[in-house]
Amino acid sequence: MHRGKATDPTQALATLERMMRAQNGLRLLLMQLPPGSTLADARRVRERIAQEGRRRCRMLERALGIDRD
């Protein structure tokens, strides 16, 4: 599992803000998606991956196309 580096909370918030603004997490994922995909598609894939490992929530999963039945 990936372990983050502990930092002062002020630094951690500044780091988070930079990461959110750059959207590098989504951009890296976008590179793995079919041509023509958008950052919105990447966001949806990211949400789907996270939710698939989580406790079931039909409300969230319907919107993400997850069917565990």
Place this chain on the structure above:
Amino acid sequence: MIDARLIAWLEGKKVRFCVIGGVALAVHGFARYTADVDLLTMETAVLDPAFWSGTVATEIRVGDADDPLAGLVRWPGEPEHDLLVGRGYAMQLAVDTAASSSALGCPVATPLALVLLKLEAGGPQDRSDILSLVEAQRVLGRAAWLSEVPSHLPCLSAEARACWERVEADLRKA
């Protein structure tokens, strides 16, 4: 980082809420990428479209009866904000015990509450987040709350208790 219009709207309507998710982790010393801002409330009044009349809130979803969430309200923007409407012990505790953050200008879930929320969510990312949050809090000398986790376990789901067993084993290895 957090849309001031959303905060003002909730505060104006006297809705109790707190920040959870990746932003809350950063407030407590652990920064990891997140694509959105998650807020939590227990107040189902926010699931009524009339509550948001005159705002930019675009999407309201209502949870199924056995879902861990009562609903969700999406607030567009960059980053996108999700106001989750919670159910159950861990979510109630998160809202009840949230402390105001001067950095964000609104209440943020405590580290203990974040751990309980993540135990209930139970995914691999959630377990990883717990380990990293504990590590950050230990470095900061603020991890005394960790000893309180077991006293809350009887109030959590069986899945969350099983998740804690896995996390506890990983914490012993760390």
